[in-house]
Amino acid sequence: MWIIYTLNGLYFAALLFLISLGLNIILGVMGILNLAHGSLYAIGAFIAAWIIITLGTHVPPFFLYVSLLSGLAGVGIVGFLMEKSLIRFMYKRTLEYQLLLTFGALMLLEDVIKMIWGGQAYYASAPFELLGKVDIFGNVYPAYFLFVMFIALIAGLLIWLFMSKTKLGIMLRAISLDREMATGLGLDITGLSTFAFVLGAGLAGLAGALVVPTTPALLGFGHEPLIFGFIVVVVGGLGSLKGALVGSLLVGFTRSFGIAVFPEIELPLLFLIAGIILVVKPEGLFGR
Amino acid sequence: MLTIDNLKKHFGSVKAVDHVNLEIKEGEIVSIIGTNGAGKTTLVNLISGYIKPDSGRIQFLDKDITYAPPYVRIKLGVGRSFQLIQLFSNSTVLDNVRIALFSKYGMIRRGLLPADRYSSVTDEAIKILDSFSMSDKKNLTPKGLSEGDLKILDIAIAFALKSKLLLLDEPTSGVATNDKFKVMDSIVKAIKKEGISTLIIEHDMDIVSGYSDRVIVMHEGKVIAEGKPNEVMENKEVKATVFGIVS
Amino acid sequence: MVKNPRWIVYSLIFIALLFIPRILSIHDLMLFEYGITFAIVGLGFNLLLGYTGLLSFGHGAYFATGAYTVAMIAKYLPQAYSLEILIPAALFFSMVLSIIFGFVCVRHTKIFFSILALSLSMLLFALLFKLYHITGGSDGLRVPLPTLFGMSFKGIRRPEFLSGTYYYFLLGMFSVSFLVMKGIVNSPFGKALQAIRDNEVRAELIGIRVRRYRLYSFIISGMFVGLGGALWTFVNGHVTADLSHWVFSGEIVYMTLLGGFGIFEGPIVGAIIFTYLKLYAMGNTQYWMFVIGGTLIVLVLLLPNGIAGAFAGLWTKIKKGVEET
Numbered sequence: 001m002w003i004i005y006t007l008n009g010l011y012f013a014a015l016l017f018l019i020s021l022g023l024n025i026i027l028g029v030m031g032i033l034n035l036a037h038g039s040l041y042a043i044g045a046f047i048a049a050w051i052i053i054t055l056g057t058h059v060p061p062f063f064l065y066v067s068l069l070s071g072l073a074g075v076g077i078v079g080f081l082m083e084k085s086l087i088r089f090m091y092k093r094t095l096e097y098q099l100l101l102t103f104g105a106l107m108l109l110e111d112v113i114k115m116i117w118g119g120q121a122y123y124a125s126a127p128f129e130l131l132g133k134v135d136i137f138g139n140v141y142p143a144y145f146l147f148v149m150f151i152a153l154i155a156g157l158l159i160w161l162f163m164s165k166t167k168l169g170i171m172l173r174a175i176s177l178d179r180e181m182a183t184g185l186g187l188d189i190t191g192l193s194t195f196a197f198v199l200g201a202g203l204a205g206l207a208g209a210l211v212v213p214t215t216p217a218l219l220g221f222g223h224e225p226l227i228f229g230f231i232v233v234v235v236g237g238l239g240s241l242k243g244a245l246v247g248s249l250l251v252g253f254t255r256s257f258g259i260a261v262f263p264e265i266e267l268p269l270l271f272l273i274a275g276i277i278l279v280v281k282p283e284g285l286f287g288r
Numbered sequence: 289m290l291t292i293d294n295l296k297k298h299f300g301s302v303k304a305v306d307h308v309n310l311e312i313k314e315g316e317i318v319s320i321i322g323t324n325g326a327g328k329t330t331l332v333n334l335i336s337g338y339i340k341p342d343s344g345r346i347q348f349l350d351k352d353i354t355y356a357p358p359y360v361r362i363k364l365g366v367g368r369s370f371q372l373i374q375l376f377s378n379s380t381v382l383d384n385v386r387i388a389l390f391s392k393y394g395m396i397r398r399g400l401l402p403a404d405r406y407s408s409v410t411d412e413a414i415k416i417l418d419s420f421s422m423s424d425k426k427n428l429t430p431k432g433l434s435e436g437d438l439k440i441l442d443i444a445i446a447f448a449l450k451s452k453l454l455l456l457d458e459p460t461s462g463v464a465t466n467d468k469f470k471v472m473d474s475i476v477k478a479i480k481k482e483g484i485s486t487l488i489i490e491h492d493m494d495i496v497s498g499y500s501d502r503v504i505v506m507h508e509g510k511v512i513a514e515g516k517p518n519e520v521m522e523n524k525e526v527k528a529t530v531f532g533i534v535s
Numbered sequence: 536m537v538k539n540p541r542w543i544v545y546s547l548i549f550i551a552l553l554f555i556p557r558i559l560s561i562h563d564l565m566l567f568e569y570g571i572t573f574a575i576v577g578l579g580f581n582l583l584l585g586y587t588g589l590l591s592f593g594h595g596a597y598f599a600t601g602a603y604t605v606a607m608i609a610k611y612l613p614q615a616y617s618l619e620i621l622i623p624a625a626l627f628f629s630m631v632l633s634i635i636f637g638f639v640c641v642r643h644t645k646i647f648f649s650i651l652a653l654s655l656s657m658l659l660f661a662l663l664f665k666l667y668h669i670t671g672g673s674d675g676l677r678v679p680l681p682t683l684f685g686m687s688f689k690g691i692r693r694p695e696f697l698s699g700t701y702y703y704f705l706l707g708m709f710s711v712s713f714l715v716m717k718g719i720v721n722s723p724f725g726k727a728l729q730a731i732r733d734n735e736v737r738a739e740l741i742g743i744r745v746r747r748y749r750l751y752s753f754i755i756s757g758m759f760v761g762l763g764g765a766l767w768t769f770v771n772g773h774v775t776a777d778l779s780h781w782v783f784s785g786e787i788v789y790m791t792l793l794g795g796f797g798i799f800e801g802p803i804v805g806a807i808i809f810t811y812l813k814l815y816a817m818g819n820t821q822y823w824m825f826v827i828g829g830t831l832i833v834l835v836l837l838l839p840n841g842i843a844g845a846f847a848g849l850w851t852k853i854k855k856g857v858e859e860t
Contacts, residue, residue: 104830106828234651376734378729378733390723403722
């Protein structure tokens with residue numbers, strides 16, 4: 001059984017990693033706490049679900065998996081529109097206004113989802129069923145969860161390489177470390193910020209898309225992941241990739257084992273652990 | 289009054305304050321000069337409690353305040369002003385000073401009446417503003433003041449804390465040259481009246497020689513000279529490092 | 536105090552409010568009462584936001600605490616179910632929770648503070664939601680009519696209760712809250728909070744115990760919000776776990792901003808307008824969240840000082856214009 005719990009923990013961690021990575025990139029580069037992140041996740045789920053259902057059995061299974069990337073792309077576009085219309089006005093404002101604007105965006109997006117997809121649940125379980133189950137140390141486990149972990153790993157690696165090796169990534173890091181200095185260095189803050197937001201949004205959308213084969217897409221889908229995302233950011237530290245990874249693992253395992261042992265205790269236990277970490281290290285494990 | 293023993297503060301490889309010893313007596317006005325990065329502001333930050341040292345000792349009125357939190361030092365009588373003015377931007381000039389008084393008298397927790405009812409505190413605040421010739425501006429907010437006035441207000445707030453030791457960080461920086469002496473005059477007049485010991489960080493040598501009893505020179509974290517203004521200005525090493533004059 | 540023209544206006548408004556039950560229909564009166572309970576919430580919340588500079592998206596937790604205190608006493612201690620016990624109990628439990636949560640939150644800087652406040656309220660939400668045998672979970676609990684100083688309202692239906700005794704009780708609570716908050720805000724403590732808001736570093740270096748006073752501000756705001764929550768239950772008749780959800784907390788923030796958090800009366804104006812706005816939106820479209828969200832965005836971009844703030848700004852301009860001519 002413990003192997004199953006561990007694997008589940010890794011699965012949750014994988015999803016949380018994508019979500020918190022996105023949050024962190026937006027927070028780090030733009031200094032904005034995106035309350036609408038959960039909505040972006042939900043939109044990714046709906047887009048992917050809709051595409052998978054529409055494609056149905058008309059295409060080879062491979063394409064169903066590729067369509068999961070639609071979550072990434074679709075939400076990336078949404079993020080782009082959001083940044084251009086809304087977020088750009090927030091840079092000069094204080095935290096209060098940013099939170100309020102993203103809160104307004106959240107409400108807006110919730111209803112946009114309702115307008116486009118209505119209130120029913122979207123089941124798109126084909127990708128999940130097609131991968132079947134594998135045997136791990138005597139335990140039967142759905143292969144799709146492993147697939148998700150794999151994707152999250154790749155995404156993490158790509159982001160890490162991007163941030164440390166490419167010129168674009170280094171520029172983003174420069175902005176997150178010191179925005180004023182970066183302006184002084186002649187970096188195109190506006191363009192880079194848009195890019196960061198699109199990237200962060202895309203990651204949230206990808207996470208939502210990956211989840212959809214296992215859970216139906218519903219209204220209010222993004223609320224819980226948002227809270228967990230925040231906890232990961234708080235525990236792992238603001239703006240830290242390592243923090244997002246460790247935080248996700250911590251929260252993922254706590255959730256998995258917590259649910260298994262005593263369902264009610266899951267959230268309080270999480271907070272207890274988070275609380276202890278924060279008392280010892282108020283900036284989070286790897287925070288600045 | 290203030291004794292500093294072997295104080296050390298390094299930021300990584302930067303030796304901001306490197307084994308500094310100094311003493312300030314009651315009623316003295318002492319200026320610290322030195323090149324940028326010599327450690328002057330760090331020293332003031334250490335004395336006021338904004339940061340803590342790596343090692344060494346700071347004693348104020350025979351009490352060890354080396355690691356004491358800011359509010360303890362303020363209670364004992366250490367006050368400071370800021371190089372980049374730090375004011376309460378949304379409060380009136382009067383309130384800026386009053387809040388310092390309320391804090392000093394421990395009234396924040398005990399005061400139940402509207403602030404305006406505490407006439408003694410209000411009067412005292414006005415008196416302080418008077419000694420800096422600012423009382424006519426008491427209902428303005430910082431947005432409506434000139435640079436020199438902002439500087440004076442910053443110092444007035446520190447002054448209101450009834451400090452026995454005032455730390456002034458470049459009190460005339462940002463002030464128009466014509467106004468510098470006016471600003472210093474009102475500051476020093478108020479200081480001398482109460483007999484407050486003062487430590488001033490300054491770059492302007494005219495100000496330094498015009499108002500200080502003693503001058504301390506810092507360079508790369510160390511004290512390299514000390515004495516009366518004219519003595520120090522003749523010191524060869526001082527001339528070389530601070531003024532760049534090599535003979 | 537008597538010399539200040541503001542108090543004349545306040546007194547006139549108070550007298551006008553006394554006649555409201557005669558003017559409004561029962562339905563509109565209930566709406567107005569919702570508005571008043573949220574006005575109390577807003578006053579308390581703004582102490583933390585407008586005066587201390589801390590933004591919490593988690594104050595629903597204290598609203599829920601006040602509300603559930605009432606509901607739980609109704610369910611488990613019906614013999615104690617009278618207003619003179621319920622109100623102090625609600626205040627007490629809100630205070631306890633805000634001390635615990637506040638202690639955790641104020642140790643952190645602004646962004647972390649906001650995240651923690653939000654997350655902690657969701658913790659309470661999760662507890663209220665999952666412990667359904669105690670709390671009623673997503674169905675919530677019913678809130679019957681209470682007694683007041685021995686006066687029982689058995690046999691009276693809720694609308695009559697609300698348009699009679701309860702309205703005046705509520706008005707009284709609001710007036711007391713208003714006066715208390717006025718006192719707090721004008722006191723040296725209030726000035727210290729504003730100093731902390733404007734310049735934390737300088738405040739610390741003036742000897743103000745920043746963390747401690749932030750905590751006090753947090754606790755007081757939590758208690759006011761809890762009081763609002765408790766008073767709200769009688770109008771609503773029903774409590775659910777959603778009251779602790781962060782989206783509900785967001786509505787509290789919304790109202791405060793709507794009215795303007797730079798003025799004392801702002802949140803009151805905001806609470807009343809929001810109540811009507813939300814109901815109007817809900818009544819006219821199923822996409823009311825879009826409307827509310829969109830309005831919020833427009834508001835933040837165009838009227839950052841809120842409605843009352845915009846009026847105050849306008850008034851100042853007019854005064855200046857008159858002075859100059």
